[in-house]
Amino acid sequence: MTAPHPRLSVNQATIRRADLAGALRSVADSGVQAIGLWREPVQGVGLDRAVRLVRDSGLRVSTLCRAGFFTMPDGASRRDALDDNRRAIDEAAALAAAGAPGSRAVLVLVAGGLADGSRDLVAARGRVRDAIEELAPSAESAGVTLAIEPLHPMFASDRCVVSTIGQALDLCAGIPPHVVGVAVDTYHIWWDPTVLAMIERAGREGRIATYQVCDWNTPLASDVLLSRHYPGQGVIDIPSLTRAVDDAGYTGDIEVEIFNEEIWSAQPDLVVAETIRTFAAAMPSDETGKESPRL
Amino acid sequence: MTAPHPRLSVNQATIRRADLAGALRSVADSGVQAIGLWREPVQGVGLDRAVRLVRDSGLRVSTLCRAGFFTMPDGASRRDALDDNRRAIDEAAALAAAGAPGSRAVLVLVAGGLADGSRDLVAARGRVRDAIEELAPSAESAGVTLAIEPLHPMFASDRCVVSTIGQALDLCAGIPPHVVGVAVDTYHIWWDPTVLAMIERAGREGRIATYQVCDWNTPLASDVLLSRHYPGQGVIDIPSLTRAVDDAGYTGDIEVEIFNEEIWSAQPDLVVAETIRTFAAAMPSDETGKESPRL
Numbered sequence: 293m294t295a296p297h298p299r300l301s302v303n304q305a306t307i308r309r310a311d312l313a314g315a316l317r318s319v320a321d322s323g324v325q326a327i328g329l330w331r332e333p334v335q336g337v338g339l340d341r342a343v344r345l346v347r348d349s350g351l352r353v354s355t356l357c358r359a360g361f362f363t364m365p366d367g368a369s370r371r372d373a374l375d376d377n378r379r380a381i382d383e384a385a386a387l388a389a390a391g392a393p394g395s396r397a398v399l400v401l402v403a404g405g406l407a408d409g410s411r412d413l414v415a416a417r418g419r420v421r422d423a424i425e426e427l428a429p430s431a432e433s434a435g436v437t438l439a440i441e442p443l444h445p446m447f448a449s450d451r452c453v454v455s456t457i458g459q460a461l462d463l464c465a466g467i468p469p470h471v472v473g474v475a476v477d478t479y480h481i482w483w484d485p486t487v488l489a490m491i492e493r494a495g496r497e498g499r500i501a502t503y504q505v506c507d508w509n510t511p512l513a514s515d516v517l518l519s520r521h522y523p524g525q526g527v528i529d530i531p532s533l534t535r536a537v538d539d540a541g542y543t544g545d546i547e548v549e550i551f552n553e554e555i556w557s558a559q560p561d562l563v564v565a566e567t568i569r570t571f572a573a574a575m576p577s578d579e580t581g582k583e584s585p586r587l
Numbered sequence: 588m589t590a591p592h593p594r595l596s597v598n599q600a601t602i603r604r605a606d607l608a609g610a611l612r613s614v615a616d617s618g619v620q621a622i623g624l625w626r627e628p629v630q631g632v633g634l635d636r637a638v639r640l641v642r643d644s645g646l647r648v649s650t651l652c653r654a655g656f657f658t659m660p661d662g663a664s665r666r667d668a669l670d671d672n673r674r675a676i677d678e679a680a681a682l683a684a685a686g687a688p689g690s691r692a693v694l695v696l697v698a699g700g701l702a703d704g705s706r707d708l709v710a711a712r713g714r715v716r717d718a719i720e721e722l723a724p725s726a727e728s729a730g731v732t733l734a735i736e737p738l739h740p741m742f743a744s745d746r747c748v749v750s751t752i753g754q755a756l757d758l759c760a761g762i763p764p765h766v767v768g769v770a771v772d773t774y775h776i777w778w779d780p781t782v783l784a785m786i787e788r789a790g791r792e793g794r795i796a797t798y799q800v801c802d803w804n805t806p807l808a809s810d811v812l813l814s815r816h817y818p819g820q821g822v823i824d825i826p827s828l829t830r831a832v833d834d835a836g837y838t839g840d841i842e843v844e845i846f847n848e849e850i851w852s853a854q855p856d857l858v859v860a861e862t863i864r865t866f867a868a869a870m871p872s873d874e875t876g877k878e879s880p881r882l
Binding site: 406410411412413417444445446448449450455456458459462482483484485508509510511512514515516527528529 | 701705706707708712739740741743744745750751753754757777778779780803804805806807809810811822823824
């Protein structure tokens with residue numbers, strides 16, 4: 293059996309039916325060195341216990357997923373959303389420190405869709421920028437990098453009004469790159485005719501905060517949210533994207549994040565093993581099997 | 588009952604269960620002045636008969652849908668595809684002339700997806716450019732404008748590797764705008780953060796060959812191809828896009844093209860009536876009810 297790639301991180305969503313302790317155990321037992329966590333299972337056990345579990349696991353925490361959802365106009369629900377984002381910043385900081393003291397925490401942000409009854413994408417996008425500006429000081433003082441995640445344009449109305457890396461970079465402008473960056477996820481950006489130039493730009497601006505891989509295939513699942521596949525089991529040229537991200541200077545963990553009902557139904561240890569095996573298909577050929585971490 | 592807007596064209600796909608004669612009759616009887624035709628029903632009766640039916644209907648033919656599908660590598664199937672595109676050019680010319688002598692024909696091109704087993708989007712896109720260059724002389728001599736249609740990125744792998752107006756415009760570069768332009772369809776481009784700038788660019792470059800409207804809503808239908816709605820019955824700010832297209836100098840027909848199983852099941856005359864009624868929601872408020880054609 294191949295040793296897991298040292299940069300591979302298993303995102304907890306890939307084995308979402310495991311509880312936090314089970315997910316940490318499955319990943320750590322496999323020899324994988326890092327995990328991307330989700331807030332709901334962390335909150336399920338409470339942050340203090342989650343921090344202890346992470347510390348005991350020996351795993352790095354590559355990201356915390358996710359906060360954001362702040363496209364609504366001013367009012368109570370927007371204030372609640374921003375408060376929740378501040379809590380997420382603190383959670384991200386605590387969990388990253390538990391995984392690897394001194395490491396930088398990354399909090400993934402999904403912007404949210406159009407407010408109910410609204411067709412005003414421009415205004416919604418403006419409110420994303422406003423929210424980022426408002427959260428930046430909290431992130432900076434907590435040592436957390438906010439990672440704005442562009443989602444595939446098929447989610448633009450109901451989930452995320454940020455659709456491209458270029459747009460996400462524009463939203464970051466003027467805020468230091470250790471405070472706000474971009475989450476690059478192959479599933480969401482592979483189709484973009486400017487993707488290689490935008491990855492290069494993201495690197496030049498120091499803003500690749502995390503890199504996530506999974507594959508795209510058609511026909512899409514009837515719930516398009518769940519239509520993600522193991523690397524190599526679809527049509528995305530993931531090695532070329534990984535090389536572009538490497539060339540852009542990103543040396544951090546690479547998460548495999550898959551939402552797929554069939555994978556969720558499988559036993560977590562088997563899913564982790566399959567993730568390790570298929571991860572080779574995500575790496576440029578000169579990277580596959582490389583044993584020394586580049587972290 | 589409101590008189591149909593003089594720029595409204597009903598795309599035949601919206602009433603696809605009607606045969607050609609029935610579709611022409613439904614549209615003409617409603618007072619709508621133009622129709623967008625599809626090749627399959629035209630070929631079903633033969634081009635000569637189709638030309639006579641169009642002439643007798645008194646309708647303008649706003650577009651012929653569709654050719655393209657030329658992303659495969661060199662070989663017999665690519666040669667067949669290009670031959671078929673040349674036939675489509677001739678069909679488009681004949682039908683447009685039957686509808687309005689002297690009018691310019693528009694042939695909508697959907698590029699096609701990745702070739703079987705391929706992950707090379709860059710190569711596929713290069714072959715689209717090659718095909719356009721190869722077809723341009725035939726289009727020019729036939730008096731047909733080829734309209735490259737960017738499709739929503741959710742179709743990038745299996746249907747159309749051209750995903751944005753900007754990319755489509757880049758593919759047109761160096762070929763005269765009366766020979767190659769872009770099909771702007773609200774459903775496919777509404778999410779694009781650069782959409783207004785790209786519509787303005789398309790107008791500046793003289794390349795808006797046709798404008799099609801329908802709406803987007805979530806949850807998407809289980810077959811995402813069929814998830815199109817009447818204008819106003821979704822979240823796209825269609826009036827703003829129409830105004831941008833107007834401001835960019837486009838004065839031609841505006842097609843309503845809807846793929847939707849429920850609408851297809853309804854009686855064509857009722858669908859045309861509903862199209863006329865809902866079209867108001869696609870127009871800027873100063874356009875609604877405008878009686879004089881701007882053609």
